[in-house]
Amino acid sequence: MKFSAPLVSGRLVKRYKRFLADVILDEDGSEVTAHCANPGSMLGLKQPGSRVWLSQSDNPARKLKYSWEVMEADGALVGINTAHPNKLVEEALEAGRIAGLSGYAKLRREVKYGKNSRIDILLEASDGGLTYVEVKNVHLMREPGLAEFPDSVTARGAKHLAEMADMVAEGHRAAMVFLVQRPDCARLSLAGDIDPAYAKAYAAAREAGVEAYAIGCSVTLEGIEAVLPVRLEV
Structure with a gap:
């Protein structure tokens, strides 16, 4: 971008x-x-x-x-603008930079699903299989090299996790993509001390089969690209 x-x-x-x-x-x-x-x-x-x-x-x-x-x-x-992460993840998906979420025939943005919600990205395979992708912007770093999410309480984020678990129960794939808008974090974890309810909802969603991925960004004054590997530690 x-x-x-x-x-x-x-x-x-x-x-x-x-x-x-x-x-x-x-x-x-x-x-x-x-x-x-x-x-x-x-x-x-x-x-x-x-x-x-x-x-x-x-x-x-x-x-x-x-x-x-x-x-x-x-x-x-x-990068602090949270209007960009969906576009950045879309570019990364189309370039095949997120292992496990490549090779899809079709990508759509902001598709209605669940209980009056919209999924950030809906991937559709050539055989019709669907993968629901929720994008979360990350830029909190309290320990050098470690990105954390969230930086404040997010009841909406916990709601999305439950709805994605519902999609898995219906036979679809669902995946969280944590987009780290900074280049100095090689790892990502949850800030459970900031939002214990989100950490609990995340653990329940992962147990239900919701997948999770993380990718970092190269940030310059000309643009931002999701190209850097980030190890997920949750």
Whole structure:
């Protein structure tokens, strides 16, 4: 995934109300409010003064001209925009980078299933077999080299795990794909101390036959690609 135009650099003033971030632009020192497309807590990624990069929209109908895309944390570039993971995983699947989820004839996005839910990606084999793929964005790192999910309580995530287990019970495949939007993590585990209920739901889903995969990202100021191996430790 390539950014459509060069990113604009700045320094983070604060992230607030979940979806807003004030940034001082390097170019002229002006302060702007950018859209932060990330509903999580962004634990460890919202330190004032952090170097950040924004995309800029030329759509006159948009209330906020800028969107927060990338930041520097722990010496690495980290992607924080949670609107991108589904596209990144789609690209990885089409390129055959996720072992066990390759060779499908058809891929569809945002397909209705379960109890009033939508699956991120639905894979269909040439024989008609279905694999339900739920994508989770990951960027929490509290221990060097170890990515963790989630960074806040996610009742919605636990609900998705139960519904995917239901798909397995109906004879389909179901798989979690943890997309790590940073290049400095070679392992991934669950943050059970942050959300014990999610950890419990995850264990139950795995016991029911839900598969799990993880892949990391190369992050540059030109674009983001899901190309790096990540070892799943749960």
